[in-house]
Amino acid sequence: MTLDKKVQILVCGGGNGAHCLAGLASLRPNAEVSVLTLYADEAERWTKVLVDKKLKISATYNDGTNGELESRPKLITKDPASVVPNADIIFMVVPAFAHQQYLTEIAKHIKDNTVIVGLPGQAGFEFQCLSILGNKAKTCAVSSFESLPWACRILEFGCHVQILGFKESLGAALLQGSQCTLSAPAFDTIQWILGEKPKIKPIQNYIAVNLMAKSIIHPPLMYGQWSKWNGQSLDEKPLFYQGVDDLQASLLSKVSDEVVATAKAIEQQRSGIDMKDVIHILDWYKEYYRYQVTDSSNLMKAMQTNKAYDGLLHPMKPAGDGKYVPDFSYRYTAEDVPFGLVVMKGIAQIAGVATPVMDEVITWAQGKLGKEYLVGSELKGKDLPSSRAPQSYNFHTLDDLFNV
Template structure:
């Protein structure tokens, strides 16, 4: 997106994952920062003296920073773009407005084995795309590896136990009768699916990789949002059928070519 808007001669950098989790305490005044990482990974594009900026970022964030070789190493991520949509689907795909939530469900502390199964299936498809793009093994670990788990049960237990994830509620809105319904305007829906998960789906189509688990979530979101995400040729630059107007095929292809080169 940045290359498309600013031009591919612009100096850019991006982290593989956020340096911490932040939550507003009092809007405009204070916030809590949780879940600090032991180390961070960053990639650069069109920047001279990368080592200087590695040192600068390490100092600013008080965290060791390592440099990755290419922007695709951090653009392709199985964090929020897979983690959030998989959980949303598990939580809300069977939601019935006649049976609303009495309390907002906890996003992580109530994590289920079913949520893990969906997440693992999406991650397998994601890893197929990663391999096809040519990203080196180990740059983007599987979610089972990242969360030190071996299967859906152990992954669910791990996600329920992470201290930084405590107290994070699923996106819901309070209704007039005091019950709660899914908040389909929340960023977990409006950002992580059409811009996060769809980027992975877009790359999969470029690489001719089938993604049935990811498609199931996207089709469900299409029904909620009224947007046509999978209708027509995603690769075509056609604003009438493709919802991802920010994705430029030429820019994406140039990134892939430069990675292979």
């Protein structure tokens, strides 16, 4: 892809993914990249680091080779007014719980024909965008990706990020406002920014992408690991993905079955709606991590042998004496339940699909979070409005979901 004019790219966030995207996007000719981070003094710290350094990306490619790239964003700031009005495309590379803060801060500055990208959006991203943007949504386009394009981590804040693996492909949907006119197809521009991998797979409708969000992975694994925990501290932090056992894999597989059943029910009830891209989680690993997974004979093996997951550990917190206990306030539960499973449960409820295993996981997780989303098998808990379930935005029927 070649562009005749400079593209103004805004990366929102200061974590692993934001570092990675800011570095990669800054490599593109005719791209001008700014970073907006609202967290504490992060913008000031990052700016100081890059005074005499560049942002280095150490990448492990899917063919097993390694490489290093260097670049530098034009500006890093905490002031939305200084960067949002010029942005052609805005990437939200922050945890789902932070989307509301960022969207609220940038909404009044967004110009017409801007593309807002959730990378990843996580379940319910579009509901929240439409709610916060209001009438401005008619002049914008909102895109949500099913997951982050890479497994990555910061090695040194502000100046060194590591890509452990690139996904082969990545599903994304686009909601374009009735008064929005884009100068180039949104996915062509995003592909140019990301590079060759992952290959963007356009998904027909945004509800499918909500059901494809990979926030289904963490809560079942957390539940399988810790539901029978006796409260004793551990000497070491256990492996997260590579430590998956039969129980955890079975729970995740059954939750995935319920999501696929929801997609099929919607397809049967709505003519012209294509949900074929909502696939079982094992099939997803086989497709998206085909070069990183060495044994895809079953879900447990696929997760244990995924090279992109090397060394990743359960979220733990110190318990004293050098020991650890699980951190249930980490995003694997605090984010992936209200902005993941609860949203999928809400869609399933609208489609009339029972989700007993998902309900079991949500019930356990909400207890650990001190929240109430689910009462029995119904989404009617007191904390439901703080989630991104469609019911929180007054969507109660399939017509509500598809007539946005």
